[in-house]
Every structure is written in structure tokens, then in C-alpha cells.
Amino acid sequence: MITTHHLSGIWVVAKKDFWEMMNSPMAYVLYAIFLLVTGYFFSQPLFMINQANVAPFMELVPLILVFLVPAVTMRSLAEEFKAGTFEILATLPLKTYEVVVGKYLASVAVVTGALGLTVVYPVTLEILGDPDWGAVAGSYIGNVFLVAALCAIGVFASGLTRNQVVAYLIAWVTGFGFFLAGKVIMFFPYPLSDVINFMGFDCHLQNISRGVLDSRDLVYFLSLASFFLVLPLMRIEKKLRGASIQGNR
Numbered sequence: 001m002i003t004t005h006h007l008s009g010i011w012v013v014a015k016k017d018f019w020e021m022m023n024s025p026m027a028y029v030l031y032a033i034f035l036l037v038t039g040y041f042f043s044q045p046l047f048m049i050n051q052a053n054v055a056p057f058m059e060l061v062p063l064i065l066v067f068l069v070p071a072v073t074m075r076s077l078a079e080e081f082k083a084g085t086f087e088i089l090a091t092l093p094l095k096t097y098e099v100v101v102g103k104y105l106a107s108v109a110v111v112t113g114a115l116g117l118t119v120v121y122p123v124t125l126e127i128l129g130d131p132d133w134g135a136v137a138g139s140y141i142g143n144v145f146l147v148a149a150l151c152a153i154g155v156f157a158s159g160l161t162r163n164q165v166v167a168y169l170i171a172w173v174t175g176f177g178f179f180l181a182g183k184v185i186m187f188f189p190y191p192l193s194d195v196i197n198f199m200g201f202d203c204h205l206q207n208i209s210r211g212v213l214d215s216r217d218l219v220y221f222l223s224l225a226s227f228f229l230v231l232p233l234m235r236i237e238k239k240l241r242g243a244s245i246q247g248n249r
Contacts, residue, residue, distance in 0.1 A: 009094045009095065009098035009102070010098045010101050010102045010105065011102070012094075012102065013094070013098060013099050013101075013102025013103060013106070014101075014102040014103070014105040014106045014109070015106075016102075016106075017076070017102065017103050017106035017107075018106040018109050018110065021072070021106065021107075021110050022110065026071075027072075027110060030068060030071055030072065030114065031113075031114050031117065033068075034064065034068055034114045034117075034118075035114075035117060035118070037064055038057060038060075038061065038064065038118050038121070039121075041056060041057045041060050042054070042056075042057040042118075042121045044056070054121060054122050054125055054131055054135075054136055054139070055135070057118075057121060058136075058139040058143075058209065061115075061118075061139075061143055062143065062146055062179060062201055062205060063179060065111070065115075065143065065146060065147060065150055066150065066172065066175045066176050066179050067172065068111065068114070069107075069111055069147065069150040069151055069153075069154050069171070069175065070150075070154050070157065070167070070168040070169075070171035070172045070175065071168060072107050072110050072111055072151070072154065073107045073151055073153075073154025073155050073157070073158055073167075073171060074154065074157070074158055074164040074165075074167040074168040074171065075158065075164050075167075076103040076104070076106075076107060076154070076155050076158045077100070077103065077155060077158040077159040077167075077232060077236075078158045078159075078161055078162050078163060078164050078166075078167045079164065081161075081162040082162040082163075082164075096233060096236050096237055097233055100155065100159075100229060100232055100233055100236070101229065103155060104151055104152060104155045104229060107151040107154060107155065108147055108148055108151045111147045111150075111151060112144060112147055115140070115143055115144065115147065119140075122136045134211045135209060135210065135211065137211070138208050138209045138210060138211040138212075138213075139208075139209040141208055141213075142204070142205045142208035142209050142217075143205070145204075145208070145217075145218065145221035145222075146201060146205060146221065148221060148222070148225045149178075149201075149221045149224040149225050149228075150171075150175050151225075152224065152225035152226070152227075152228035152229045153171050153174050153175050153178075153224075153228045154167075154171040154175075155228070155229065155232060156171075156174075156228040156229070156231050156232050157170035157171035157174065158171070158232075159231070159232030159235055159236060160232075160235070178199065178200055178201050178224075179200070179201050179202075180200070181196050181197070181199050181200025181201070181202070182196075182197050182200030182201065182202025182203055183200070183202065184196070185197045185200075198220075204217040204220050204221065
């Protein structure tokens with residue numbers, strides 16, 4: 001049972017990790033890259049074909065997030081393992097899941113902050129044209145759920161290794177696999193194609209971006225996030241138990 005004390009532990013870890021990331025130059029480099037890339041794809045149809053439409057920009061955000069999120073999450077657990085500080089964290093009055101969930105929420109907050117900065121694009125369209133705010137809101141909600149899933153994948157990857165580059169590659173390959181799933185269904189026969197389509201991000205993001213908040217789509221992203229958060233918890237608990245047994249010998 002999660003108590004107020006446990007929530008306090010999660011908050012302490014999340015707050016510490018969030019400000020560590022925000023006080024590092026890397027966070028601002030990633031923000032700048034994200035805004036430059038998204039800004040380019042937003043402005044291209046606006047100036048090239050005089051089309052005030054946020055859809056082309058929103059369609060590319062998931063792919064950009066697949067590359068961006070692993071850069072944010074790759075150090076979350078890998079850095080602790082490399083420095084040998086996770087064992088120290090484990091001696092504090094904190095549960096393992098409080099540390100993992102806290103680090104996860106810090107990553108979600110950092111990436112969601114980058115996504116939030118792009119709200120200036122649809123606001124600009126409001127001045128120049130008449131955007132469909134229902135579709136805009138749906139796209140942002142869908143991408144926030146996508147961020148939640150990708151950050152869990154990133155924390156999972158970071159929990160597998162001490163090497164941040166390896167953690168980035170594992171998270172990127174895994175996230176890109178889910179991103180690609182909905183785009184290759186034409187190569188698979190029915191009903192396998194339906195299963196692969198459901199496993200991918202595409203169909204769920206498309207439903208939410210149309211303003212259809214189907215519980216199946218929300219459960220998909222939440223289940224994906226939960227699954228990839230449980231895996232590093234199990235591995236870390238096993239590792240700490242092994243270290244404890246060796247220390248008692």
C-alpha cells in the first residue's frame with residue numbers, strides 16, 4: 001500500500017533529479033534541438049505553401065520524441081550504477097520503487113516541459129488562421145501519454161547497464177520498434193497485422209489526436225509504462241539482494 005510517506009519519498013527523488021537535469025547544460029541543448037527541429041516542421045508548410053495547419057508538425061513529434069527521450073533518461077539509473085551510489089540510496093529510508101518512480105517522474109517532467117514549449121506554435125496559428133483546437137488538444141494529450149511510455153522504456157534501458165550510450169541505444173531501438181510497428185502492418189497477414197498494429201503507437205495516437213479518448217488507448221500507454229517500470233524494479237531488487245547476501249558471508 002502506497003502511503004503519504006512513500007509519496008514523499010518519490011517526491012524527494014523526483015525533485016532532486018528534476019533540478020539536477022534542469023541545472024545541466026545538456027537539458028537546454030536538448031530543448032534547443034527539440035524546438036529547432038519542431039519549429040522547422042511547423043514553419044515549413046506555413047511559409048512554403050501558406051497552410052496554417054499544426055498537423056504536419058504533430059505527425060513528426062512522436063518520431064522526434066523517440067530520439068529525444070532516451071537522451072533524457074539514459075543517465076537516470078546507469079549513472080547511479082556507474083558511480084556506485086545506488087547502493088547508498090538503498091541504505092536510505094527509501095524503497096527501491098520510490099527511487100525508480102521518482103527518477104521516472106523527473107524524466108517525464110523534463111520532456112513534458114519541452115513539449116509544453118511548443119504550445120507557441122498553435123497559438124501562432126490562432127493569430128494567422130483558425131486551428132482546430134480539439135485536434136490540437138487531442139494531439140498534445142496523446143503525446144503526453146507517449147512521453148510517459150517512452151520515459152518508462154528509457155528508465156528500463158538505463159537499469160540494464162552502467163553505460164549511458166548503451167542505455168540510449170537500447171531505449172531508442174525499443175521505442176523505435178513500437179513507433180515502427182503501426183507502419184509495417186501491410187507486410188503481415190491478418191490477424192497478425194491487427195496485433196502488431198495494436199502494439200504500435202500509431203493507432204492509439206491517431207485515436208486520441210482525433211479527440212476520441214478511448215479507455216483502451218489510455219490503458220495501452222499506462223500498461224506499457226507500468227510494464228517497463230516493473231522490469232528495472234525486479235532487476236534492482238535482485239541485484240541488491242545478491243549484494244546483501246555476499247555482504248553477510
